[in-house]
Amino acid sequence: DGGITQSPKYLFRKEGQNVTLSCEQNLNHDAMYWYRQDPGQGLRLIYYSQIVNDFQKGDIAEGYSVSREKKESFPLTVTSAQKNPTAFYLCASSPRGTYTEAFFGQGTRLTVV
Amino acid sequence: DQQVKQNSPSLSVQEGRISILNCDYTNSMFDYFLWYKKYPAEGPTFLISISSIKDKNEDGRFTVFLNKSAKHLSLHIVPSQPGDSAVYFCAASALTSGTYKYIFGTGTRLKVLA
Numbered sequence: 690d691g692g693i694t695q696s697p698k699y700l701f702r703k704e705g706q707n708v709t710l711s712c713e714q715n716l717n718h719d720a721m722y723w724y725r726q727d728p729g730q731g732l733r734l735i736y737y738s739q740i741v742n743d744f745q746k747g748d749i750a751e752g753y754s755v756s757r758e759k760k761e762s763f764p765l766t767v768t769s770a771q772k773n774p775t776a777f778y779l780c781a782s783s784p785r786g787t788y789t790e791a792f793f794g795q796g797t798r799l800t801v802v
Numbered sequence: 803d804q805q806v807k808q809n810s811p812s813l814s815v816q817e818g819r820i821s822i823l824n825c826d827y828t829n830s831m832f833d834y835f836l837w838y839k840k841y842p843a844e845g846p847t848f849l850i851s852i853s854s855i856k857d858k859n860e861d862g863r864f865t866v867f868l869n870k871s872a873k874h875l876s877l878h879i880v881p882s883q884p885g886d887s888a889v890y891f892c893a894a895s896a897l898t899s900g901t902y903k904y905i906f907g908t909g910t911r912l913k914v915l916a
Contacts (some may be wrong), residue, residue: 693845720901729811731891731908732846739901747903779845785900788834788853791893795846 695780696795700717702767702774702801705768710765710797712780718792719785721763726747726777728794738763774801790791805829806894808907816915821879823910825892828873832894834902837866837877840889840909849890851886882914 693714702708714721720739724732734747738757752771758762763782767774777798781791807826815821817830834856838846850869852855852859852875865878879886889909895902 695845720882720898722904724906729908731808732906734903734905737903739899777843781845783902783904787897788851789902790836790848790851791902792848793838793906794885795845796843 692782693782693792693794694777695797697753697775697797698795700797700799702799704801705769707766707768708765708774708799710778710780712763712765712776712794714761714780714792714794716782716784716792717760718782719760720783720791721757722781722783722791723747723755723765724779725755726779732779735744735765743747774799804908805832806892806905806907808892809911810910812911812913813910814913814915815882817884818881820914821877821882821886821914823877823879823890823912824891825875825877826873826909827875827893827894829905830873831896832905833897834895835875836866836890836893836895836904836908837864838893839886840873840891846891869888879912882912884914884916887912890895 722737723735736755738744754766780794783791836851837849840846
């Protein structure tokens, strides 16, 4: 079954610790994305990658880092520099070409205490 | 500055009636527009889309209308059903180096009353 897998579903961390969220896809998509959802603010783009070993900052990249060493994997690290890390994080992927939609994973709820 | 806006945070509609969700955008470079449906604690699922060369796209009970001159799109759901109750996000995108960068609105919570 093709899809996008985010793990874990729920994640708790202490303030000041870095944490890495996993995102894996077996759809053979070239592009991958990370979004953050906060109440009343919709989905905001953190980072995106169009190809292996390349990625670009989105609208709210500060305090986050990513890597794209493999086509199927796009992990997101939430660093201690992120001021408000508690949020729902969504990973997505899309194929190359015109008029294609993004496919989303089920999300990871990160709570920093 | 928000490039994609959904000005109605919520909407309530009676079962069987029409639901109309609206979305405005500011960037004239956007050429592909999408609607997603989302339940709490789940990822969004794709619903319907429209390219900038069209002004209407229909898929069953769902129709999306695009008014490029007004930079406005809308999603019509007819007839509305209780299972349609969810948060709906519109997204806009432009093709860059062969792939899209999707910008989302803030969402509209639709409640269909039985």
